[in-house]
Amino acid sequence: MSSTPLFERELAELAQAHLLRHRREVSPLLPPADLSPDQEHLRGTTYLINGQSRLSFGSNDYLGLSQHPALILAAQQAAARYGVGATASPSVCGHSPSHEALELELATMVGLPRAVSFVAGYMANVGVIPALVGRGDAIFSDALNHACLIDGARLSRADVQVMPHGDLAALDAALQASTARRKLVLTDAVFSMDGNIVNVPALLTLCERHDAWLMVDDAHGFGVLGEHGEGTLAHWGITGRDGVQPEWQGRLHRLIYMATLGKAAGVAGAFVAGESTLVEWLVQKARTYMFATAAPAMLTEAVRASLRVIQEEGGRRQHLARLRDQLQDRLRTGLKLRPTWRLMPSETAIQPLIIGSNEDALAVMAHLDRQGLWVPAIRPPTVPPGTARLRISLSAAHTCAQVDALCQALSEAV
Numbered sequence: 001m002s003s004t005p006l007f008e009r010e011l012a013e014l015a016q017a018h019l020l021r022h023r024r025e026v027s028p029l030l031p032p033a034d035l036s037p038d039q040e041h042l043r044g045t046t047y048l049i050n051g052q053s054r055l056s057f058g059s060n061d062y063l064g065l066s067q068h069p070a071l072i073l074a075a076q077q078a079a080a081r082y083g084v085g086a087t088a089s090p091s092v093c094g095h096s097p098s099h100e101a102l103e104l105e106l107a108t109m110v111g112l113p114r115a116v117s118f119v120a121g122y123m124a125n126v127g128v129i130p131a132l133v134g135r136g137d138a139i140f141s142d143a144l145n146h147a148c149l150i151d152g153a154r155l156s157r158a159d160v161q162v163m164p165h166g167d168l169a170a171l172d173a174a175l176q177a178s179t180a181r182r183k184l185v186l187t188d189a190v191f192s193m194d195g196n197i198v199n200v201p202a203l204l205t206l207c208e209r210h211d212a213w214l215m216v217d218d219a220h221g222f223g224v225l226g227e228h229g230e231g232t233l234a235h236w237g238i239t240g241r242d243g244v245q246p247e248w249q250g251r252l253h254r255l256i257y258m259a260t261l262g263k264a265a266g267v268a269g270a271f272v273a274g275e276s277t278l279v280e281w282l283v284q285k286a287r288t289y290m291f292a293t294a295a296p297a298m299l300t301e302a303v304r305a306s307l308r309v310i311q312e313e314g315g316r317r318q319h320l321a322r323l324r325d326q327l328q329d330r331l332r333t334g335l336k337l338r339p340t341w342r343l344m345p346s347e348t349a350i351q352p353l354i355i356g357s358n359e360d361a362l363a364v365m366a367h368l369d370r371q372g373l374w375v376p377a378i379r380p381p382t383v384p385p386g387t388a389r390l391r392i393s394l395s396a397a398h399t400c401a402q403v404d405a406l407c408q409a410l411s412e413a414v
């Protein structure tokens, strides 16, 4: 039987509920390679979106590296050196010297013994979780976790308990009550729609007490947090570039650290880091690592260039922090916004402005769009009902004047 009538009806229902997602065609306004010095403010900030020029506050390019000349050059040189495809999975013949070097550099940067790279963050999470736990084991998953942690948990067939967001007491009680052989706690390190940073030391201590593993997904912290962009572990003083900090020596064998390379790092891919034996286990058992074609060296070399920029150009993180403070000052006290709107408390590049109803959020987004500004409205089910929001995402590529233009346009939205 044809599936067409069924899907047509369901698509019509989605459209009726305003839940259809419309993809836009997006490209840099001008090719990054052609920008003159007086056009630098366009790099990584200004896009053609469905043919219209827009200043974007929608990307996860938090450091503005996706169009950085050093990364583009690294990709070009790698294509010339390696070709454009990795040709096979890592265990067959897809693991190049570039992949090997990248994994060493990633482990060193986050201060953990070993790392393994994946072609995407989604692939990492849906591969790693089923490699760690299975039937009869228990997963404790924060209610606001990213979709791929949820999918990885489902794929594992372990029993999943969804924990109230950030509730350490509830987690403590659930771990205490569990009789499972293996327990795994899953959490975003920085929540993608809220911007808040998870208390990793408190979670690690809880997991130590209950002999549970802790997997943290640092998709939005890696590159942005920590003095040199090492991510959330360095932010909390757990590890640094010189390795595990004294207080945490010998205490990280329950930790699985995952981060993505397509957000602040500006390229694509992901990695998982931890104890050497854990990482070796993943190389042997994570099916999305074993059975997927490795990333092209174009990408791994671009990531290696990105890691150098992340660590050497600390000014990017300082500028991002200044933009964040500027936005918070202007929206909290400097300008008159509608009284029901609320800027969430967030130290990171993600600055959500809660609007409330879906219709209002869409109206504000449309108002900004008419002013030449692209800020995505995020609605349920991605966020809880009644908390539709603008997810303002700042980038070190933005100028103070660009952030000011956004604040001004928000104050004029009625």
Ligand SMILES: *Cc1c(COP(=O)(O)O)cnc(C)c1O
Pocket: 119, 120, 121, 122, 123, 125, 146, 148, 188, 192, 217, 219, 220, 260, 261, 262, 268, 269, 270
């Ligand atoms: C984006 C994201 C992922 C997926 O990473 P990709 O590399 O885009 O597949 C995983 N976890 C979180 C929290 C994310 O925000």
